[in-house]
Amino acid sequence: MPSAAVGMLDHPLLAEEVLKNGRADVVAVGRQFLRDPYYPLHAARVLGAEIAWPAPYEKARKDWKYLV
Numbered sequence: 249m250p251s252a253a254v255g256m257l258d259h260p261l262l263a264e265e266v267l268k269n270g271r272a273d274v275v276a277v278g279r280q281f282l283r284d285p286y287y288p289l290h291a292a293r294v295l296g297a298e299i300a301w302p303a304p305y306e307k308a309r310k311d312w313k314y315l316v
């Protein structure tokens with residue numbers, strides 16, 4: 249039966265560890281989205297993953313410097 253992990257899995261590397269080691273099939277993130285509405289973009293950056301940006305944001309994608 250598929251399982252979800254939830255609760256304080258805020259850091260992308262922590263969430264990735266849960267998935268890579270088969271501790272859960274999906275990681276559910278709650279409050280981090282309140283802290284950082286751009287969390288998917290920031291998490292992808294941390295993980296070195298390529299994800300699609302919303303079309304209106306594309307002009308800002310090039311030369312993005314991660315400030316956090």
Ligand SMILES: Cc1cc2nc3c(=O)[nH]c(=O)nc-3n(C[C@H](O)[C@H](O)[C@H](O)COP(=O)(O)O)c2cc1C
Pocket residue numbers: 254255256257258276277278279280
């Ligand atoms: C604004 C908000 C709304 C939530 N709504 C639900 C909900 O409708 N059903 C639910 O099972 N959990 C809900 N939760 C709990 C989250 O799914 C999660 O269990 C909790 O926030 C802990 O994970 P986190 O540390 O990633 O925030 C909500 C949490 C927040 C912050």
